[in-house]
Amino acid sequence: MSLVSLEDRARSSSGGAMRLVSEPGALRRLAALVDELAPTGEVVLVADLTAKTVDGGDVDARVQAALPAGRHRRVVRVPAGAHGATLDERTVDEVCGRASGAAVVMTVGSGTVSDLGKVVAATLGVPLISVQTAASVNGYADPLSVLVRNGAKRTVPSRWPDVLLIDHDIVAEAPLALTRAGVGDAVAIWSSPADWYLACALGMDSALYGSRFVDPVRDLAPRLADETASEAERLASLIDVLTVGGLVIGDAGTTAPLSGVEHLASHVLDMSAIAEGAAHDLHGAQVGVASVLASALWDVALEDERLFDLGPTDFVVPDDLEGRVRAVWQPVDPTGVLGEECWHAVEAKMRRWVAAGPQIRAFFTHRREHVTTLRVLAGDPSLPAAALRVWGAAVAFSELSPPVPPERARWVLSALPFMRDRLSVADLFVLAGRWDDRLFDRVFARAAATGGGLGV
Structure with missing residues (x-):
């Protein structure tokens, strides 16, 4: 099954298809996407406290600069403890409250921030744009969130992003550990x-078990071990494997x-x-x-x-x-x-x-x-x-x-x-x-x- 056909089957909580924008320089398309989803109103960016750079500049600043000119924007930083951002009950409630009034929610950062943004957008009933900054997890592309409940990790339904934007230039400069x-x-x-x-x-x-939820990822996965591929080719393969993985998770529910x-x-x-x-x-x-x-x-x-x-x-x-x-x-x-x-x-x-x-x-x-x-x-x-x-x-x-x-x-x-x-x-x-x-x-x-x- 192709990435395109899986994308076509992805559905956001509002009933429209999740749009996947995955390419070098994808950030240049952000302004048009924001105007399309929410022509007016405030853009609320949900981001963590981790500094992220691309071409020597700050990623958060680049994202804000790519927003439509004149649009009011507000940044909500996710509180962090000893383990970074932990999506426990208190954190989720706090960020939902601070994002109130948004016309569109945009997440910039890690898989944890992405998971939180899905919950915030679903709670507020507004569109969601997820700007992926690393090829670190497959959860960017699914409608689920991993939260902490009574100290235990639990996966719960949340929603699809309306747009998943993957700028390969940004992802390529993510820390190697991610x-x-x-x-x-x-x-x-x-x-x-x-x-x-x-x-x-x-x-x-x-x-019911279905190979259609497994084979698309199994078909791509061997490319991860290809020692002959260039660094850019391997990164593109990793992005594909993770994105397809998220889409099949969403498709399977x-x-x-x-x-x-x-x-x-x-x-x-x-x-x-x-x-x-x-x-x-x-x-x-x-x-x-x-x-x-x-x-x-x-x-x-x-x-x-x-x-x-x-x-x-x-x-x-x-x-x-x-x-x-x-x-x-x-x-x-x-x-x-x-x-x-x-x-x-x-x-x-x-x-x-x-x-x-x-x-x-x-x-x-x-x-x-x-x-x-x-x-x-x-x-x-x-x-x-x-x-x-x-x-x-x-x-x-x-x-x-x-x-x-x-x-x-x-x-x-x-x-x-x-x-x-x-x-x-x-x-x-x-x-x-x-x-x-x-x-x-x-x-x-x-x-x-x-x-x-x-x-x-």
Whole structure:
């Protein structure tokens, strides 16, 4: 499926098609786009506190200079804490209030700012223009936002941008760490679709798995590992992979096609750092490292553990599950708030498991066909590892900034099934009574064989 056909299917909350403007010098088209969406009224720019430059000039200033002459504009800066901008309840409410009165909202900056702008524009009921300043995540091009609720990362519906403007000249000058983070977000395609397929096939996802939500990204992803491509060609490929990824997420109505075990690991790292007041790396950087680990987990599930050779009656909800969920979060949040939030999510997931008995039995009746598909979708950690290396991105936990020590990395793996209500292969290990240190040793060893895992 082409980028154009996916764009045609993208819809904003107002019912019109999301317009994608992706090219060098795209900023020159901004004035006409603003006048088209909101001929009169105030333009409110939502931006973070991070300085961004292009050709030696400030990006925020360049954006303001590109607005229609004479239009009143106001800049709303997103408050930042120790972890930068955190989209918790207080921040979202504050920015929505400060943006009140806007005729059009424009976001300039990171994926976090983009997510916030979607919520602000949806709340105010005004058009949204998203000016992407880095190829760091695929979330610019989807109608969802990742917010923090009771300390836990949650993906919620928000809205499409009316215009997604990607000026390749600006993106090319983004910090290399952001671009590498984008590669990390992109390589999830070699693990996440398997988790979504599994959930759909077991009756644990209300959606129906469709290759049309996966193949467009899988077709583009090998270009990320092309060592013969020029720097500009590789960047254009990364922009395409991330943008198509966002569009297919929006088309599917869920992040599940591109968000499996590897995204769980990144969210767990974020949540623990927020709870402890500690630093953590960029989302995409963490996803890239975790994609190698997730592929290794799938490889172990399919080859070493032969997880799908078991029968449906071998998967049982543990009697002590609530205690295990609360215990895993207790070290990072002794208040129990985070454990309570995560238990509600896990409890809902297990209620669905119990109710999905007929679909689960049908899955195991046709296990051979399902396992064949799962082998195609995941299980080769060398694929994400190779792409990450081409870009000089982190492959192992020790290569993140700050480095994640071995004991924390093992804890992250242990916490994966105890965080949200979406089923993954990790949940099957829990239900089979195999989610333990013996398994973790195998998974980290498999990841280490490609340079990933714990690292040095």
